[in-house]
Amino acid sequence: MIQIDLKLFVTLSKYHPRGGGAYDVAENTSVAQLIGDLGIPVETVKLVFINGKRALPDQVLLDGDRLGLFPPVGGG
């Protein structure tokens, strides 16, 4: 297992057991796999950031990564 720092924004935070923070995942897990494992509907994730940089869902997570997932934010 590896540990990442998982931050789920806005309505996605309900899919983290504690709202956000340290989260254990199996080695070689991709962002897309994690989204599925968390039970997040894939269409609700519009933006993925790993360590402050935009990433694609097929990117494999590494120990210590900071992962942020965003729904579409469009209000004015």
Next chain:
Amino acid sequence: MTIDPDQRYVRNFNTLTRAEQDRLSKSHVAVIGLGGLGGGVCEFLARTGVGCLTLVDGDCFDATNLNRQLLSREDCIGSPKATEAGKRINTINSSIRVHLYQAFIREENILEMIRGADLVVDCLDTIRDRFLLQAAARSLGVPLVSGAIAGVTGQVSVIFPGDRGFELIYGSQPESVGTGPDQGRGIETRTGNISYCAGLIAALQASETVKVLLGRGEVLRNKLLVADLWTNTIEVMDLV
């Protein structure tokens, strides 16, 4: 009432130089959307000293706007947002040139609305219209400062002509955003919007606008500033 500009802007100095103040007074900014974000943006830009504002919104105020939109008041429910914005700017600085459009943006009218502006500020409330505005700003070769909010989360980015812009934030297909009655909108349809988050993001948009106009400071080009007020997180992410 005539007020000496040196007196009006004395508290801007020396954060801004006199040459920069003069440059702002010769600048023309189009603010598209006059709700939670746009009301704050036009107020901040007027007070900072932008000399010409184009203000665009086809909506009228209603009771649901009172929780967050600075231009809304009990006594102006039913009034066009553009009209109220123009009145407000005139009370702040009657020498600011104001162009008002009481209309929603469409492919047929957007170029006419923003032509001549040095910069466009996106304060819209639908993702689909944001792509339309981006295309128009791109075709006229002007930068776009975009802000968006949902609940107590907000984001800001600066898009120059030629940048991938919203494609990096919302995906390449605006039609894919939202379904059903909320089509074209984001997650804010479920979270609503809170006043202080709108004010924060509007202030950041005004700041980016001034920096782009003056060619000064670090600009959020190809970056997305994200603020989440439940966790006091403010982070600048790299989009490329």
